[in-house]
Amino acid sequence: xxxxxxxxxxxxxxxxxxxxxxxxxxxxxxxxxxxxxxxxxxxxxxxxxxxxxxxxxxxxxxxxxxxxxxxxxxxxxxxxxxxxxxxxxxxxxxxxxxxxxxxxxxxxxxxxxxxxxxxxxxxxxxxxxxxxxxxxxxxxxxxxxxxxxxxxxxxxxxxxxxxxxxxxxxxxxxxxxxxxxxxxxxxxxxxxxxxxxxxxxxxxxxxxxxxxxxxxxxxxxxxxxxxxxxxxxxxxxxxxxxxxxxxxxxxxxxxxxxxxxxxxxxxxxxxxxxxxxxxxxxxxxxxxxxxxxxxxxxxxxxxxxxxxxxxxxxxxxxxxxxxxxxxxxxxxxxxxxxxxxxxxxxxxxxxxxxxxxxxxxxxxxxxxxxxxxxxxxxxxxxxxxxxxxxxxxxxxxxxxxxxxxxxxxxxxxxxxxxxxxxxxxxxxxxxxxxxxxxxxxxxxxxxxxxxxxxxxxxxxxxxxxxxxxxxxxxxxxxxxxxxxxxxxxxxxxxxxxxxxxxxxxxxxxxxxxxxxxxxxxxxxxxxxxxxxxxxxxxxxxxxxxxxxxxxxxxxxxxxxxxxxxxxxxxx
Numbered sequence: 190x191x192x193x194x195x196x197x198x199x200x201x202x203x204x205x206x207x208x209x210x211x212x213x214x215x216x217x218x219x220x221x222x223x224x225x226x227x228x229x230x231x232x233x234x235x236x237x238x239x240x241x242x243x244x245x246x247x248x249x250x251x252x253x254x255x256x257x258x259x260x261x262x263x264x265x266x267x268x269x270x271x272x273x274x275x276x277x278x279x280x281x282x283x284x285x286x287x288x289x290x291x292x293x294x295x296x297x298x299x300x301x302x303x304x305x306x307x308x309x310x311x312x313x314x315x316x317x318x319x320x321x322x323x324x325x326x327x328x329x330x331x332x333x334x335x336x337x338x339x340x341x342x343x344x345x346x347x348x349x350x351x352x353x354x355x356x357x358x359x360x361x362x363x364x365x366x367x368x369x370x371x372x373x374x375x376x377x378x379x380x381x382x383x384x385x386x387x388x389x390x391x392x393x394x395x396x397x398x399x400x401x402x403x404x405x406x407x408x409x410x411x412x413x414x415x416x417x418x419x420x421x422x423x424x425x426x427x428x429x430x431x432x433x434x435x436x437x438x439x440x441x442x443x444x445x446x447x448x449x450x451x452x453x454x455x456x457x458x459x460x461x462x463x464x465x466x467x468x469x470x471x472x473x474x475x476x477x478x479x480x481x482x483x484x485x486x487x488x489x490x491x492x493x494x495x496x497x498x499x500x501x502x503x504x505x506x507x508x509x510x511x512x513x514x515x516x517x518x519x520x521x522x523x524x525x526x527x528x529x530x531x532x533x534x535x536x537x538x539x540x541x542x543x544x545x546x547x548x549x550x551x552x553x554x555x556x557x558x559x560x561x562x563x564x565x566x567x568x569x570x571x572x573x574x575x576x577x578x579x580x581x582x583x584x585x586x587x588x589x590x591x592x593x594x595x596x597x598x599x600x601x602x603x604x605x606x607x608x609x610x611x612x613x614x615x616x617x618x619x620x621x622x623x624x625x626x627x628x629x630x631x632x633x634x635x636x637x638x639x640x641x642x643x644x645x646x647x648x649x650x651x652x653x654x655x656x657x658x659x660x661x662x663x664x665x666x667x668x669x670x671x672x673x674x675x676x677x678x679x680x681x682x683x684x685x686x687x688x689x690x691x692x693x694x695x696x697x698x699x700x701x702x703x704x705x706x707x708x709x710x711x712x713x714x715x716x717x718x719x720x721x722x723x724x725x726x727x728x729x730x731x732x733x734x735x736x737x738x739x740x741x742x743x744x745x746x747x748x749x750x751x752x753x754x755x756x757x758x759x760x
Contacts (some may be wrong), residue, residue: 232262233290240284244323247282247577250275252291263288266699272297275316275337282318292652293329300336312337312385321368321392328372335379367394379405387415399423401451405430406570413440426451438464438486446471455506461485469493477501483508491559494527499562504533526561661715662696690717738757 235241238261245252250271253264271293298320300312317337371393378386386404398421404410411434416427420444427448429435433456442448444467452472461483462470473493481504482490534552556566659666670693683692 231265232263233265233288235288235290237284237286237288238263240286241288244282244284244287245271245273246278248272264275265290265292267291267293268294270297270358272299272739273320275300275312278316278320280313280315280319283316283323285323287323287325289325292329293327295331295333296327296329297333297335298337299334300338303719311340314339318368324369326370326372327393330373331375331377332373333375333377333379335381337385337389338382339388342728349556370393370394372398373400375401375403377403377405383412383415386410387418390415391418393419395419397422397426401426401428403428403430404432411435412437413443416442423447423449425449426453427757428453428455430455432456436462438489439468444468444471446475449477452477452482454486456483458485460482461489463489466493469590470495477503480504482506491523492529494523494525496525498525499528500530502531502533503527503529504535506535508537523559526559528562529560530562531565531567532556532560532563533569535569647759659691660693660696661690661717662692665693667691690715 225301232255241263242252242254242261252272253267253269254264255264256454273296275298289627317339369392373395376395378389381389400421402416402419402421402424410432413429413435414437417440424447427442428451430453432454435454435456435458438454438461444465464472469490474495474497476497477500478667479502480500484505486506487503487505512670534556534711536552552568556563
């Protein structure tokens, strides 16, 4: 169209030849691209190809390209990690424009990294600004920004635009200091000062992004105020993995309840101050998928928890275990218990195991006072030797008040979960745990699980091992129960009498059937110790998965009965 005047002087034959030539050349290019395993749409044609390749080569990165004749085409999707090292450039080395439309699997923008905040050189502000403007658009699944530390000068702060910029912003409803349109799923920030972080976040236009924000290894940031100018379409998760000097949790995204799914606060928070009432109310009224934080932070949030609060997984870490014993032993009960499905307590202890045994009981009592709807509790206690200070393998106890099992709703033809009946003499345990219990190796732990994990159960005593390796109904051995499984993660057997005699799930299910001759009134007695075992109300509710193979001894029924990955006791 731009050469219409010239084409009007050409003969039809000349125009036809030129059109055919163009078509043939385009076909050849497409053929070469397809031969390289890519369709023509996977490569970009741009007048800035050479300058773009030269720009990334300065950072030691070679972009994926394809050669067609003498022409070089850059692949639209760059599957390798690409880095831009700001310290490699001078302002005069940076082109005005780079190829538009590149999509990176991972793009890192970084300066020289020294693992010491006092030795890191400052980043050239002019170089950073010019590179962002040249990029124009950043499209990356993961965008990493690290090692950038600007000098604290006036123009680094995010003042409101003034002069004709203010008029522009008012007329068009935009903020003129946004430098680069950004599309990313994961944004990671590391080893940056708070002012540099705030400057960078305020210049990324993430208005169309639904992303997770990760903050790592920052030795100077005392707060999260730099997030006030960060305005993504949706902040799926906020992960402050390691902020050792964090003292204030308040920030606009948390205060306005704009963090959707996950909240992770890691590191030491010895000087932590309780957040504002607005922030606490916002956090305490949401439904979270995952929360991870030190005990000091949760101690501030817990009193603000409301009825609408819920968390699929809550992980609480206590770094200084002996100093926190008073909190476990307090009789304080919050006005509203926190609804949590999985509670992980990750504790560190330096003293003797005597203190450990004493605290486990207090911790479990604290859990019952402060939480509700818990399906799985994981208690990990890390011990250290006083002399060597070497971390010893964690001791873990898994407790579950009601084991979840799969059932098939015959009317709706869909799977969902239900709970085993809670009976004072029923305790469901993994087979390898049963072996340890029957030989007296985990007496203390099994008593703690029975006493503190569920208040209605009676402590089960250690019996004679030879009597406890077979089901009291069908006499199947534990070895047969566990033989088809490579691990014990989804297999349970039941201890159903005061002396802890075993029954497999298949027999327990059969004994619960209405009108069973051995179960008058929904009860039967253990043939070994004559203890009454209640199975009333069980009915035919639970069945094995529809895809399981049936057999005569009921082994698969027992194996498929409980498919949760947690366990009642894992020694």
